[in-house]
Amino acid sequence: MGRIYNFSAGPAVLPEEVLKEAQEEMLDYRGCGMSVMEMSHRSKAFEQIITEAEQDIRDLLHISEEYEVLFLQGGASTQFAMIPMNLMKNKKAEYIITGQWAKKAFKEACIYGDARAIASSEDKTFSYIPDCSNLPIREDADYVYICENNTIYGTKFKTLPNTNGKPLVADVSSCFLSEPMEVEKYGLIYGGAQKNIGPAGVVIVIIRKDLISEEPLTGTPTMLRYKIHADAKSLYNTPPAYGIYICGKVFKWLKNIGGLEIIQKKNEEKAKLLYEFLDQSRLFKGTVRKEDRSLMNVPFVTGDKELDAKFVKEAKEAGLENLKGHRTVGGMRASIYNAMPKEGVEKLVEFMENFEKVNR
Ligand SMILES: *Cc1c(COP(=O)(O)O)cnc(C)c1O
Numbered sequence: 001m002g003r004i005y006n007f008s009a010g011p012a013v014l015p016e017e018v019l020k021e022a023q024e025e026m027l028d029y030r031g032c033g034m035s036v037m038e039m040s041h042r043s044k045a046f047e048q049i050i051t052e053a054e055q056d057i058r059d060l061l062h063i064s065e066e067y068e069v070l071f072l073q074g075g076a077s078t079q080f081a082m083i084p085m086n087l088m089k090n091k092k093a094e095y096i097i098t099g100q101w102a103k104k105a106f107k108e109a110c111i112y113g114d115a116r117a118i119a120s121s122e123d124k125t126f127s128y129i130p131d132c133s134n135l136p137i138r139e140d141a142d143y144v145y146i147c148e149n150n151t152i153y154g155t156k157f158k159t160l161p162n163t164n165g166k167p168l169v170a171d172v173s174s175c176f177l178s179e180p181m182e183v184e185k186y187g188l189i190y191g192g193a194q195k196n197i198g199p200a201g202v203v204i205v206i207i208r209k210d211l212i213s214e215e216p217l218t219g220t221p222t223m224l225r226y227k228i229h230a231d232a233k234s235l236y237n238t239p240p241a242y243g244i245y246i247c248g249k250v251f252k253w254l255k256n257i258g259g260l261e262i263i264q265k266k267n268e269e270k271a272k273l274l275y276e277f278l279d280q281s282r283l284f285k286g287t288v289r290k291e292d293r294s295l296m297n298v299p300f301v302t303g304d305k306e307l308d309a310k311f312v313k314e315a316k317e318a319g320l321e322n323l324k325g326h327r328t329v330g331g332m333r334a335s336i337y338n339a340m341p342k343e344g345v346e347k348l349v350e351f352m353e354n355f356e357k358v359n360r
Contacts, residue, residue, distance in 0.1 A: 005344035008322035009335040010174070011152050011194040015340075018249045036245045041238050049241075050234065053248030058258055060251060063183050063206060070205040070226065071234040071244050076101075076173045076192030078224070079203060083145070083169055083188065085220040086213050088113040090140045096161060099126045099150035100328065101171060109145070112217055118144075119161075125329065126153040128289040132161030136244035143167045143187060149175035149294050150196065152326040154287065154333065156294040160185055167211060174296050176204070177254060178338055179264035187211050196296070196337045200248035200315075202240045208280060248331060254338070263338055266297075270336050270345045271295045277349045281355040283307075287329065301331030302359075311355055321346055 006013040029036050032045050039046055063069060073077070075220030083105070084093060095106040097120035109115035118137065119130040137144060142161040149156045151174040160168060167187025176191035183189065188207045194200035205226070211213060212226045222228055222272050228236050234244075257263055278286040278300055287299045302308050308331050312324045325331040336345055 002319075004319045004321045005340070005347060006321055007334045007340070007344075007348070009195070009326070009333060010192075011198070011200050012335055012337050013339045014198070014281075015250065015253045018246065018253050018339075021249055022246060035242075037242045038287075039241075041235060041241050046241060049245050049248055050239070051289050053244055053251060054234075056248065056251035056255060057177075057204070060177060060254055061181055061183050061206070066209055067183060068207050068209055068226075068230045070207065070248070071081075071239055072205055072229060072230045073201055073240045074202060074203060075194075076171060076190065076203055077104070079171070079190045079205065079215060080105040080110070080228070082224045083143075083190075084109040084112040084115065084217075085224055086216045087167070087169070087188070087211060088142050088217060090142050092116075092138055092141045093143050093145060094118045094135065094141050094166070095145045096120070096132060096135075096147075097122060097130060098147055098155060098157075101151065101173070102145070102147040105145060105147070105171065110213065121155075125287075126150060126155065126231045127287055127292075128129075129155050129292040134159075134160070135161060135164075137164045139165055141166050143169045145169045145171075147171040147212050149178075149296055150171075151297050151335075152299075152329060152333075154211070154294045154297040154299040156290075156296075157290040158291065167208070168231055172311070174335075175294070177251075177260060177263070177339075178267050178296055180260040193243060193247055195335075196339075197250050199240075199243040202243035202247060204247070266342065267295045267336070267338065270340065270342050271298065273342075273345050273349055274298050274334060274336065277352060281352070281356060283360050284352060287331065297333060297335050297339055299325055299329055299331060299333040301325070305330065307359060310359070314355065314359070315348075315351055318351055320344075320351055323348075 093115045097117045121130050148170045169188045173191040174195040176196045193202040250311045284300050323332045325333040
């Protein structure tokens with residue numbers, strides 16, 4: 001049995017080099033005589049792992065000392081609560097609703113304060129990014145929230161919203177490290193690791209230091225305070241140590257490739273192959289407005305549910321797995337994250353061409 005081409009939206013494909021390295025170090029991490037899973041998070045060896053991981057992501061994204069980088073747990077979804085609990089000083093926040101993840105974050109924020117949905121693309125099944133150049137942002141809003149890449153619907157913000165100077169908070173789970181980012185344009189950036197970075201459970205938060213509140217909302221648990229984790233350098237309690245170790249390896253893999261400009265180029269090439277095929281196909285159709293298309297998640301349909309199901313089944317038999325679309329969109333979705341080789345996308349396009357010939 002060889003490895004398949006895994007088009008899953010998450011947990012998703014990781015670089016084979018990274019998995020092999022982890023395999024080699026599994027029983028005896030660099031002469032420690034034990035695996036990273038078995039060692040103290042206070043040990044010298046682990047201290048080096050987490051320190052290097054932080055430095056490497058700082059290098060990749062050019063993160064300045066104005067920002068704290070935190071390795072937390074609870075996945076991206078825990079941030080849905082942690083953000084309002086820590087950032088809602090005036091208990092007011094503005095949310096842009098571009099899909100299920102933004103909606104969930106918005107609902108969670110409503111528990112803690114006066115969160116408002118100020119723009120949405122729900123009218124057309126989230127198939128586009130709404131115009132965010134002139135939003136009705138309140139003078140005393142604490143932040144403006146976006147989900148930058150919409151994993152389920154395959155849309156991506158190509159221009160950041162005009163926040164009228166309010167801190168921008170972005171969920172980048174499914175586009176994390178897929179291209180360079182201007183970190184200084186954000187107040188807080190966060191992403192769950194399992195889409196582009198590493199194992200599920202780890203969530204990375206990049207937060208501007210002045211937004212780390214000494215006094216979050218009353219009742220905020222200790223574990224949900226950014227201040228606690230920032231002061232302890234992500235070692236307040238036992239962190240998701242093995243997950244952080246794998247994230248660190250993925251950062252080094254990206255650095256070795258040549259950094260985010262290079263991975264962006266590769267991602268653009270892969271996405272172009274698939275989108276160009278979709279645009280000329282007479283059977284398959286992309287579901288997203290062209291200018292808002294994601295480089296990471298590519299949803300498409302045939303328009304016939306039975307044919308969609310047949311496609312997913314036959315693709316799996318050909319070694320192209322997890323192409324079924326999200327249940328709220330139907331059809332198919334190919335997630336082509338950083339670690340998906342170009343060859344995988346070429347195989348997919350070739351398979352689609354043949355499928356189209358037989359089934360039209
Ligand atoms: C997957 C995903 C989440 C949820 O991540 P969990 O780690 O399962 O909580 C949130 N936001 C986006 C954009 C995602 O793709």
